[in-house]
Amino acid sequence: MSTQSGNGARRVTTGDLREMKRRGDKIAALTAYDYLFARVVDRAGVEVVLVGDSLGQVVLGLDTTVPVTLDDMIHHARAVRRGVERALLVVDLPFLTYHVSREDTLRNAGRVMRETQASAVKLEGGSPEMAAMVSALVGAGIPVMGHLGFTPQSVNVTGVRVQGKGDGGRERILAEARRLEEAGAFAVVLELVPRALAEAVTAELSIPTIGIGAGVGCDGQVLVLHDMLGINTEFRPRFLRRFAEIGDAAAAGVGAFVQAVKQGEYPAAEHTFE
Numbered sequence: 001m002s003t004q005s006g007n008g009a010r011r012v013t014t015g016d017l018r019e020m021k022r023r024g025d026k027i028a029a030l031t032a033y034d035y036l037f038a039r040v041v042d043r044a045g046v047e048v049v050l051v052g053d054s055l056g057q058v059v060l061g062l063d064t065t066v067p068v069t070l071d072d073m074i075h076h077a078r079a080v081r082r083g084v085e086r087a088l089l090v091v092d093l094p095f096l097t098y099h100v101s102r103e104d105t106l107r108n109a110g111r112v113m114r115e116t117q118a119s120a121v122k123l124e125g126g127s128p129e130m131a132a133m134v135s136a137l138v139g140a141g142i143p144v145m146g147h148l149g150f151t152p153q154s155v156n157v158t159g160v161r162v163q164g165k166g167d168g169g170r171e172r173i174l175a176e177a178r179r180l181e182e183a184g185a186f187a188v189v190l191e192l193v194p195r196a197l198a199e200a201v202t203a204e205l206s207i208p209t210i211g212i213g214a215g216v217g218c219d220g221q222v223l224v225l226h227d228m229l230g231i232n233t234e235f236r237p238r239f240l241r242r243f244a245e246i247g248d249a250a251a252a253g254v255g256a257f258v259q260a261v262k263q264g265e266y267p268a269a270e271h272t273f274e
């Protein structure tokens with residue numbers, strides 16, 4: 001099945017991602033939170049644009065994703081939608097919007113789909129209860145991406161650490177991944193897990209795995225845009241490669257503006273209407 005964007009371009013579908021896994025083609029995914037960056041990311045050729053609830057930290061200045069609301073997600077996803085023509089647009093369901101009851105989960109995910117025109121939602125965890133929510137969402141026509149390993153919405157319980165290290169942890173994550181696939185998820189994000197475990201999950205599932213801090217053996221990779229562009233200058237975890245230094249460039253540009261204004265050097269004649 002294919003879908004079309006407003007300008008007639010063919011959009012990436014969940015079926016395309018599965019086909020990419022089958023062919024061994026790597027999937028590139030990045031987050032976006034606003035219109036202009038969404039356009040940059042989409043035009044660069046990523047297959048998935050994720051409106052992550054990491055917007056809590058990188059856009060709203062919060063310490064964790066926990067305080068992010070459904071309205072925050074919808075507000076940003078609507079802007080991102082306008083910038084994405086080709087990629088599959090996935091929106092995170094925030095903390096406690098998919099735990100309380102099946103009805104509540106369907107209502108909240110339904111709002112995201114209707115109000116943002118996203119193609120899918122993402123949720124965290126792989127317990128039997130969560131698999132039941134995934135299956136209800138998929139049954140209602142809402143594609144779901146899973147998220148296992150370190151799940152940021154549970155940071156107050158787990159802390160930030162690599163997950164699935166011991167035998168028990170490894171088996172738990174493998175079981176959760178199988179459960180999500182059986183429930184109908186179309187892909188699973190694996191965050192902060194050892195490379196060997198990510199490879200085992202990737203080999204076992206027929207749906208794609210998208211890694212972040214999970215090594216090169218996943219079917220694809222995702223990063224938070226502000227981290228990989230070096231906008232968030234203080235954030236330097238081991239798994240992160242910075243592909244640009246936009247934070248430093250922005251600070252230099254703003255500093256140059258302040259100086260030029262104070263020295264009366266800006267605006268110059270060419271910026272002035274006589």
Ligand code: KIV
Nearest residue numbers: 031052053054189222
């Ligand atoms: O919120 C987010 O940005 C995410 C990615 C880190 C996968 O969930």
